[in-house]
Amino acid sequence: MPLPFLTADRAFDATDDVALPFDDHDRWRRPYRPGPWRVGAAALALLLASFVLVAAVIIAAAGTVAGAGATFAMAALIIASALRMLRVGTWVSRHGVRRVGFFSTTTVEWRQVGAVRTAQQPVRWLGLPRTVQGQALILVRQGGEQTTLLTDHSADFLSRVEAFDRAADTVEAWNAEYGVVTATR
Numbered sequence: 001m002p003l004p005f006l007t008a009d010r011a012f013d014a015t016d017d018v019a020l021p022f023d024d025h026d027r028w029r030r031p032y033r034p035g036p037w038r039v040g041a042a043a044l045a046l047l048l049a050s051f052v053l054v055a056a057v058i059i060a061a062a063g064t065v066a067g068a069g070a071t072f073a074m075a076a077l078i079i080a081s082a083l084r085m086l087r088v089g090t091w092v093s094r095h096g097v098r099r100v101g102f103f104s105t106t107t108v109e110w111r112q113v114g115a116v117r118t119a120q121q122p123v124r125w126l127g128l129p130r131t132v133q134g135q136a137l138i139l140v141r142q143g144g145e146q147t148t149l150l151t152d153h154s155a156d157f158l159s160r161v162e163a164f165d166r167a168a169d170t171v172e173a174w175n176a177e178y179g180v181v182t183a184t185r
Helices: 036-062 065-087 161-178
Strands: 089-093 096-100 105-109 113-124 131-141 146-151
Touching: 036 065, 089 146, 089 161, 096 113, 096 146, 096 161, 113 146, 113 161, 131 161, 146 161
Parallel strands: none
Antiparallel strands: 089 096, 096 105, 113 131, 131 146
């Protein structure tokens, strides 16, 4: 069963220098593959969900319907959380750039983007409160508000510097193609 949210398009593996390798620019796409930390955490959550489902079946067989229902609901919550964890990241399309978080999603149209640039700054390590010196892809709106799109110490790019550079360059290329102001580095 193909899981399209796990893989970026095969075009990113190609060695050609096509900045926007997609045929359909209206579809929201992640310009990188999810990193091993994100996929591993989701896999562990799904493993936990399988144990919770087995416990729910045992509880249901014992005759406690209310307890089985609560356990099934907890398993469904774990599965939904694992799937949402895989969706977290930065997505691009002709319409704009979308930053998908675990609890919220923010979309910025390209015409509202002033610049997209890479900067050296303190970044959060794996989304935890601890910060380390690293690179971040910053989106600057025309009003001056800044949003961090990607960091090289996130669950997608930890120990994958080349993947971060390729994803940052791709987002900058989308901005250069559809934005009002070209990307700066």
